[in-house]
Amino acid sequence: MTPRVVLVTGVSRFLGGATAHALAQDPRIERVIGVDITSAHPALAGHSRAEFVRADIRSPLIAKVIDSAGVDAVVHTDINASASASGGRASMKEANVMGTMRLLAACQHARLVTRLVVKSTGAVYGSSHRDPAMFTEQMQPRTLSGGYGKDAQDVEAYVRSFHRRRSDVSVTVLRFANLIGPSVDSVLAPYFAMRLVPILAGYDPRLQFVHEQDAVAALVRSATVADPVDGVFNIAAPDVMRLSQAVTRAGRLPLPVVGPAASVLGRAVRMLGFGDFTPDHIQFLRYGRAMDTSLAAERLGFRTEYSTREAFDDYLAGRGIRPTLPLRALRSALGVKR
Template sequence: MPPAVVLVTGVSRWLGGALAAELASDPAIGRVIGVDTVPPAPEVLRRLGRTEFVRADIRSPLIAKVIESASVDTVVHMNTMASPAAPGGRVSMKELNVIGTMQLLAACQRSPLVRRLVLASTTAVYGSSPRDPAVFTETMQARRVPSGGFARDSLDIEGYVRGFARRRPDVGVSVLRLTDVIGPRIDSPVAAFLRLPVVPTVLGHDPRLQLLHEDDAVAVLARAATGDHVGTVNVAAPGTVLLSQAVRRLGRLALPVPGPALGSAGQLTRRAGLAEWSPEQLRHLAAGRVVDTRVLREEFGFTPRFTTAQALADYGRTLSPVLSPELVATAAASARDAVEQVARGAAAVSGLLTALRGDRRPAPSVPGLRAVRDA
């Protein structure tokens, strides 16, 4: 049975607004109410369709009146902040993420009509550490528990949601742990980072990236809001790419720097208004993170339309490459030729030395140097 009244928090951001618009396009849903502290931008407002926008702060107990007066039966919580805003900094970010969630859950608990709650969480709750497993499942915990920032807030939020589920067992609770979302329209931290003409990387590290296309993010959230699945689900696209591959495919330049110096590079880009990096994002650049999506496919019943490579390519359409693909291909071909020449020269030297020694045994084979892999 489709929901009668859906409330979506955080509709002034791209993902929240896109979800509200998607739900509003479903004629089976009676009403869609969008809530945020600031009104949406004109282009977002036009896309919202029949969504009713209510300017309200989820940190205030007044959010309970909105839920009660509109007879809301489904709540999708997306009003969390991934990076500190300039005016309020980390204090304002934590108030919105943690205090706002507590007030929203309290309002849902008091309303007898609420029967479904969807939380847009993040795979950042698994942290990033050199001791991490190759793939995280939903039952695993962080090897290195995040000590602050968005990842720490998300851990606290999920804890509050689990407590709510115990107090209201009649409410179906679905927690979606989204990986880094990317696409032509969304302005996410990973998109801002890969948009830099010169992308700083951690010297000696080449982490695996697992992405999610913005259209798939909207589709999976809409499915969670209108479906009946209960539990925690990792949401990510199939496949991974190395950070070095992502940089090359987007035509950017990589700048390997020592790990301790990456924080200083982040401060420079933040002051220039180019990208905002948190300590947890810096650790992600060194260790990476990959999650298992079996539950998403087999139990939740959703398969992303875009792979990680395809999501990256679709985002790349919006960028003007610093390095042209032709130049990258020429440099890669030259590197392959050089490697092959070195391999042939090493084999010739090995054969000559064997002949000079008069050794009739077969000359030891020289391990072939691996050709430069195409990005």
């Protein structure tokens, strides 16, 4: 059964705001409530059935919002990958993990809630030289994660605990590949906009993206499908591209960095004005990561509209990123194929 009243967290950012707006366009849904501690993203505006409530999911107020509105489905997107946007790593962890704990506690006592959809990330798998060609949902990480990946692991653990206590609630966890597109904020978005893109000399990792609109579609489908599907699902375009191909496709110049990987590359990126690159991000730019998406297709009935290359090209066009050098000359000089 399609839910009547849906609460969406994290609507100050594109993904939450756009998801709330898309849900409000579904005539089967009576009311969509977007929640965040700062102003709603413009993507939320423009629909009579969508409303914004300024509230902190770490506060007891969130339980009152859920109960008073008769919420029967919750879409939790308020898990942030940016330490700088959160006010530092400690604040980021508190918001991600403690915020999720408080939200789950509110859902546990809300008897009308029958469906929970949680945004997670492929970063839970980490990145290492021991990784499989494709991670499936049943696989464990080959290396310990920190930062955003560790937050997501903790969030998923609390979600599993919640599901044991409330087995009557359908719980869907979506592990997204790196989001990219014209509007969504992500760590990699400014990286490919740099005229000189620092890369680790000797490494050419595989990249897998999910377009921002595909991410919204996955959340909306999980929240509205007639027969809710429990489980964890990888959400990504099925294809991959190499970092060298992405840099060349953007018309940028690679800046090979030699030396201790994390410290040298991290310092180079931060010197260029981008402070959100953590050791985990550096590890990703060393080894990359790819996820198998067949389970989402089979059980959730979801496939992305955009391939990795199409998502990346739309990001370039939408952000107005123009080549530093003519692409043909750049590809020829670097020996990179399309």
